[in-house]
Amino acid sequence: MSTHPETTAVTAGRPQVQPDAALNPSVVLTSTFHSGGPIGYGRYGNQTWSALEEAISALEGGETLAFSSGMAAISAVFSILPIGAPIVASNQGYSGVMSLLNSFHASGRLEVRFVDVVNTDEVIAAMKGAALVWLESPTNPCLDVADLPTLIAEAKRLGIGVAVDNTFATPLVQNPLAMGADIVMHSVTKFLSGHSDVLMGSLSTNDPALYKRLHDSRSFNGSIPGPFEAWLALRGLRTFPLRFNKSQESAKALVALLQEHPKVTRVRYPGFGAILSFEVDGTPEETQKVCDSSTMIAHATSLGGVESLWERRRRWPIESPSVPEQLIRLSVGCEHVDDIWADITKALAAI
Numbered sequence: 001m002s003t004h005p006e007t008t009a010v011t012a013g014r015p016q017v018q019p020d021a022a023l024n025p026s027v028v029l030t031s032t033f034h035s036g037g038p039i040g041y042g043r044y045g046n047q048t049w050s051a052l053e054e055a056i057s058a059l060e061g062g063e064t065l066a067f068s069s070g071m072a073a074i075s076a077v078f079s080i081l082p083i084g085a086p087i088v089a090s091n092q093g094y095s096g097v098m099s100l101l102n103s104f105h106a107s108g109r110l111e112v113r114f115v116d117v118v119n120t121d122e123v124i125a126a127m128k129g130a131a132l133v134w135l136e137s138p139t140n141p142c143l144d145v146a147d148l149p150t151l152i153a154e155a156k157r158l159g160i161g162v163a164v165d166n167t168f169a170t171p172l173v174q175n176p177l178a179m180g181a182d183i184v185m186h187s188v189t190k191f192l193s194g195h196s197d198v199l200m201g202s203l204s205t206n207d208p209a210l211y212k213r214l215h216d217s218r219s220f221n222g223s224i225p226g227p228f229e230a231w232l233a234l235r236g237l238r239t240f241p242l243r244f245n246k247s248q249e250s251a252k253a254l255v256a257l258l259q260e261h262p263k264v265t266r267v268r269y270p271g272f273g274a275i276l277s278f279e280v281d282g283t284p285e286e287t288q289k290v291c292d293s294s295t296m297i298a299h300a301t302s303l304g305g306v307e308s309l310w311e312r313r314r315r316w317p318i319e320s321p322s323v324p325e326q327l328i329r330l331s332v333g334c335e336h337v338d339d340i341w342a343d344i345t346k347a348l349a350a351i
């Protein structure tokens with residue numbers, strides 16, 4: 001039976017119902033399994049990972065593999081490409097991915113064609129002869145949105161693989177596998193787990209052969225999650241739709257308020273989701289001071305937790321120079337929106 005995401009998040013990945021069976025999966029702490037079963041060894045599989053993977057698949061589609069972090073999941077995708085393979089990727093996105101792709105391009109590991117994902121014609125023009133299109137949409141932290149249905153359809157017409165980082169939008173907003181993408185990636189660290197207490201990643205795919213190659217990559221590179229982390233992520237996932245919807249509602253209200261604030265020059269928001277970025281009318285130091293002046297909003301990197309967080313992205317040397325110095329990325333949490341707004345206005349008054 002197909003259920004609403006709120007229901008799916010609560011019901012998926014549970015042990016089979018039988019008398020005295022536990023409602024929740026156990027944390028399976030073992031490196032070693034008795035012979036004869038489908039797992040074989042602790043680097044190949046684990047029952048707690050499987051419960052989480054089943055729940056992510058129920059929301060996102062396909063078959064899912066859990067990884068030790070979002071970056072580990074992303075690295076697994078690139079690891080299965082041949083040396084020097086041409087790929088198309090956004091010229092603005094999560095700084096960790098940008099750093100990885102820049103180093104791959106410099107070393108010749110991959111030939112990366114960097115494009116402006118908002119410019120659909122430019123992305124399509126770069127696809128000729130590519131092995132993979134890597135799409136992050138919306139992008140971190142500028143919140144650029146790619147025309148996923150058009151780009152995925154064109155890549156498929158050309159026989160090119162497509163992977164989508166769905167961390168910001170989540171399956172509540174878009175389902176890239178349903179649009180025809182080959183792989184959907186999540187930093188499970190963010191909205192899916194939602195409590196800023198676990199690092200994990202995932203890949204989901206409808207293609208059994210691709211699943212096997214990615215599974216082999218995880219097994220032989222050893223980029224596996226800990227069972228307790230998988231359990232924590234699944235526990236967090238139970239409330240993911242509730243948290244996301246609440247944070248999204250608050251983000252929309254905050255966008256409207258920020259747009260009217262005299263010290264804010266620009267607000268970026270794709271119209272959905274719980275992340276927004278805004279630019280402060282001030283120097284980089286003053287922008288930094290705003291982030292340091294909040295009481296409740298934590299001045300910290302990361303996003304997607306119940307706690308509101310913000311930071312000036314350019315404080316990181318690896319962040320792209322195309323990101324404005326005065327840009328603050330705000331991850332809207334589950335606190336009351338009036339309290340978040342009171343904290344923002346107090347912090348902006350500090351400059």
Ligand SMILES: Cc1ncc(COP(=O)(O)O)c(C=O)c1O
Pocket residue numbers: 069070071072094096136140165167168186187188189199200201302
């Ligand atoms: C959009 C996006 N993708 C991937 C990652 C990497 O995930 P992780 O930190 O879990 O390795 C991040 C982390 O911030 C992210 O924001």
